[in-house]
Amino acid sequence: MIDYLWATPVLTETAPFDAQQMADLLAYTLQKASYKRTNPPVNKLPDIAAMKLRSHYNLFDAEHDADAPKVWHEFRRYVDKTYRGYLCEAHKVANTDELHIVARCISGHYPTGMRTPPHYHHTCDHVLCLYLDCGQDRPDSATLIREIGDGELVLQDPRPMAGFPFWEKTRYIHTEPGLVVLHPSRVWHETNPFNSSGHRTLLTVTLRVASHNYGDLYVNL
């Protein structure tokens, strides 16, 4: 399903993976999160005060393929098919099969109390998230206090100076294991604090169309 939030196409659907596949994806993601902690990525960044990127890696790199479960490759094909379908339906791109698409995948693994502050994703066109674990003992929609939250994805209205009534311009997406969300990378978004027990674990894929645009015209400066 694609909702045109503020005329911005945001896809939400349930991933086509069974319980065992979801368990395999979660186990692999946790394994990679642990690997990331013990093998900090080498950052290739300009020097900007004390800033550094914490996620300078790509789980789709061939170096990670050796120990990946079977569902990992199915997940990758699912992302490709879903993104091409999104471009076709939302943006009326008829020849999506011809597009050269590049992607980067990172894992997120958060304990109770953590949130993701507002951000957008640079160097890509769209972002797809697959939620694998959203914790236990969670409040339902009737008991959830919106101002406290419980790990909902909050999408900001991308229009500058969005008008009255401004408090209705953010969109809250309740996350569950298996939920997939695909949205334009430049939409500012954040995650409410995760207040339940357990962990919140997800895979994030940033996507870029690398052909059929002006990219081929660029030369070294």
Ligand SMILES: [Fe+2]
């Ligand atoms: Fe994000």
